[in-house]
Amino acid sequence: MKMLRCAVYTRKSTEDGLLQEFNSLDAQYEACAAYALSQRHEGWNMVLFPEGTRVLPGHKKRYKVGGTHLSVATRVPVVPIAHNAGDVWPRNSWIKKPGTVTVSIGPPIHPEDMSAEQMMAKVEAWIENEMHTRFPH
Secondary structure (H helix, E strand, O other), X not given: OOOOOOOOOOOOOOHHHOOOOOOOHHHHHHHHHHHHHHXXXXXXXXXXXXXXXXXXXXXXXXXXXXXXXXXXXXXXXXXXXXXXXXXXXXOOOOOOOOOOOOEEEOOOEOOOXXXXXXXXXXXXXXXXXXXHHHOOO
């Protein structure tokens, strides 16, 4: 897997020319979107975690819309994924428990005619429904 290496930074970095100093958050999103789209055209996919970390089974964290902002800006669909990794590798722990991680891959959600917030609501609804159906706690 290749790291996108595109992050929201407010300080200068010359590290391979991908991180830049920006004057506004909009400019940061535009630069990240342009870079992400260029990598997609080269055959790369992006993997984003909207909750930002593993979540214990039966718990929920706020879903962040950065990934759907990127999807809307680049007109690239999101493929939602639900998994139970929190069962075998709890958040804030280096200790992994024996077990099987099951991954469920959903249908692509296309960003046409949606805001990032509307799209995230659809992504979140699919993931949460899948979690309750496949991994009830």
